[in-house]
Amino acid sequence: MIIDPKEIPVPKMHSYLLGAVVPRPIALASTISAAGEVNLSPFSFFNCFSANPPIVVFSPARRGRDNTTKHTYENVKEVPEVVIHVVNYAMVEQASLASCEYPRGVNEFTKAGLTEVRSEKVRPPRVGESPVALECKVNQVIELGSGGAAGNLVICEVLLMHINDDVLDAQGRIDPYQLDAVARMGQDYYCRASGDAIFSVPKPNEKVGIGIDQLPAYLRKSKVFSANELARLANVEKIPDGNPMHVPSERTLMQARELLRAGRTDEAWKLLVG
């Protein structure tokens, strides 16, 4: 299927984008109006774009239904401050409840049963239950269009980051298993970053992998390895020393593949080079 956005209705394009650009992290955004009304809503058009300065961006879009603007957008135009929270599995239902279209002035902290904690640098309160909260000032709002479903990029600079000690490992880094973050997929689907869904792909920045084209022909031509597995083998700086005449048997290739699948790349290479 090929889609030309100009030829399909906006809601259809919207749902293809939501289904394809996944998983999207969720920003639970706390804002405040000039009159002091607190608002809390989730946004999955969200990500981090810079570490220096520390910048995160989310997008409270114009409503597709009637082309009105969302309270979060209106609030940040009035008071350019926001606290952005990471949503974990323990609070995902509450974040979803906070997305209901309550009238302006209704505080979704109350509706969703979340705890208001005073922020240190900005006026909107933060969510006590969230494992990570980013107190931000809004540097810029970029309106991407004027029609229904047009995005509004809220460019936020992080002034203060709160991290719950419970999600830190012994080295003080965020442990993804403890964070237990959730992300948004298409339709009503979410996903949870836990258990087998978390895995690592070794790619030290300072090293350059040899590339699949530099693998010996017996590997490139072998039907035993998928291209993805060959990529793992080709992510070494240099083929380990071994017997240059050695051509492994089919059985050895299969054993090496098992080691590779278990993340034991060095041992797989040892077996292959003989």
Ligand SMILES: Cc1cc2nc3c(=O)[nH]c(=O)nc-3n(C[C@H](O)[C@H](O)[C@H](O)COP(=O)(O)O)c2cc1C
């Ligand atoms: C997980 C989740 C992610 C959402 N992401 C977005 C988004 O990125 N942009 C958007 O405009 N609405 C998004 N929504 C819908 C808004 O949360 C919803 O329209 C909300 O009522 C807006 O609240 P407000 O008018 O108080 O700002 C999302 C809803 C959920 C449950």
